[in-house]
Amino acid sequence: MTTTTATSPVLEATGVTMRFGGLTAVRNVDLTVNSGEIVGLIGPNGAGKTTFFNCLTGLYVPTEGKVAYKGTVLPPKPHLVTSAGIARTFQNIRLFANMTVLENVLVGRHTRTKEGLWSALLRGPGFRKAEAASRERAMELLEFIGLAHKADHLARNLPYGEQRKLEIARALASDPGLLLLDEPTAGMNPQETRATEELVFAIRDKGIAVLVIEHDMRFIFNLCDRVACLVQGEKLVEGTSEVVQGDERVIAAYLGTPFEGAPGDEEIAEVEAAEATGAQSTTSTEGSAQ
Numbered sequence: 053m054t055t056t057t058a059t060s061p062v063l064e065a066t067g068v069t070m071r072f073g074g075l076t077a078v079r080n081v082d083l084t085v086n087s088g089e090i091v092g093l094i095g096p097n098g099a100g101k102t103t104f105f106n107c108l109t110g111l112y113v114p115t116e117g118k119v120a121y122k123g124t125v126l127p128p129k130p131h132l133v134t135s136a137g138i139a140r141t142f143q144n145i146r147l148f149a150n151m152t153v154l155e156n157v158l159v160g161r162h163t164r165t166k167e168g169l170w171s172a173l174l175r176g177p178g179f180r181k182a183e184a185a186s187r188e189r190a191m192e193l194l195e196f197i198g199l200a201h202k203a204d205h206l207a208r209n210l211p212y213g214e215q216r217k218l219e220i221a222r223a224l225a226s227d228p229g230l231l232l233l234d235e236p237t238a239g240m241n242p243q244e245t246r247a248t249e250e251l252v253f254a255i256r257d258k259g260i261a262v263l264v265i266e267h268d269m270r271f272i273f274n275l276c277d278r279v280a281c282l283v284q285g286e287k288l289v290e291g292t293s294e295v296v297q298g299d300e301r302v303i304a305a306y307l308g309t310p311f312e313g314a315p316g317d318e319e320i321a322e323v324e325a326a327e328a329t330g331a332q333s334t335t336s337t338e339g340s341a342q
C-alpha cells in the first residue's frame with residue numbers, strides 16, 4: 053500500500069556546500085525529498101554522501117547553503133534537527149552494546165519526552181507515567197521491526213542484521229517525518245537486504261519519507277522513487293531509477309563497473325552464445341568467461 057496524500061516537500065536542501073580547509077567535499081547541492089517518497093543518494097567512495105547527510109542533520113555546519121524541514125530552516129544542531137523531525141542511522145552501528153534492545157529504543161525516545169533530569173532522577177509520578185508511555189511506544193516499534201521477542205536481550209548479543217534493524221527502531225522512536233539511512237544494508241547477506249527493503253517500504257507506508265545512502269545498486273534501484281548521484285561533491289544526475297541507471301555519466305563515475313541487476317541481457321546472451329560455440333568447437337579450452 054502506498055500513501056495517496058498530496059506530496060509536499062519534507063526536506064529542502066539548497067546550495068549546500070561543505071569545505072574542509074582546501075577540500076570541497078560537497079559543492080552546491082540541492083535536494084528535495086517529498087512526503088511519501090523514498091529517495092536514494094548514490095556515488096562512488098568519497099563522493100560526499102555522508103558529509104551531505106552530516107550537513108542535513110546538523111553534525112556539520114555547512115559552509116554555504118540551507119536545509120529546511122517542512123518549510124522551516126533548521127538550525128545546525130543535531131538535537132534540534134532530531135526534535136524538528138529528522139532521524140538518522142549511521143554507516144557504522146552505534147548502539148549501546150551493553151543496554152537491552154528495549155533500552156536502546158527508549159534512548160531514541162528522549163527527544164519526545166518532556167520529563168526533565170530531576171523528574172527522571174526522583175522518579176516522580178509524572179516521570180513514571182511518561183516512562184510507561186515511552187515503553188509502550190518502544191514495544192510497538194519493536195513489534196513493527198520484528199524484535200519484540202528480544203526486547204530484554206543485550207544489544208551486543210543480536211546478530212548483525214538485527215542490530216541494524218534495532219538502529220532503525222531507535223531512529224523511529226523520535227517519531228520522525230524524515231528518516232535518513234546511511235548504508236543500511238552494509239555487511240548484510242541477501243536475505244537481510246531483502247528484509248531491509250521491505251522494512252523501508254513499510255516505514256514509507258507509515259507516512260515517513262526516507263533518504264537513503266547505499267552502495268548496493270540493486271537495493272537502491274528497487275526501492276527508490278528518485279535517485280540522486282553525487283560525484284566529487286557535486287550532484288551529477290537526479291531522476292527515477294531507470295533514468296539514473298541508464299545515465300552514461302553515472303556509469304562512467306563508477307569506472308564502468310556494471311551495476312548489479314542493471315539490464316545487460318544482450319551482453320549476457322552474447323557471452324553465453326560465444327561460450328556455447330566455444331564448448332562445441334573445442335573441449336580443451338581453459339578459463340572460459342564467467
Ligand SMILES: Nc1ncnc2c1ncn2[C@@H]1O[C@H](COP(=O)(O)OP(=O)(O)OP(=O)(O)O)[C@@H](O)[C@H]1O
Nearest residue numbers: 072075076077095096097098099100101102103104
Ligand atoms: N571531517 C572531515 N575532515 C576532512 N575531510 C573530510 C571530513 N569528512 C569527510 N572528508 C572528506 O570529504 C570527502 C567526502 O567524504 P564522504 O565520507 O562524505 O564521502 P562518501 O561519499 O560518504 O564516501 P563513502 O561511500 O566511502 O562513505 C572525502 O574526500 C573525505 O576524505
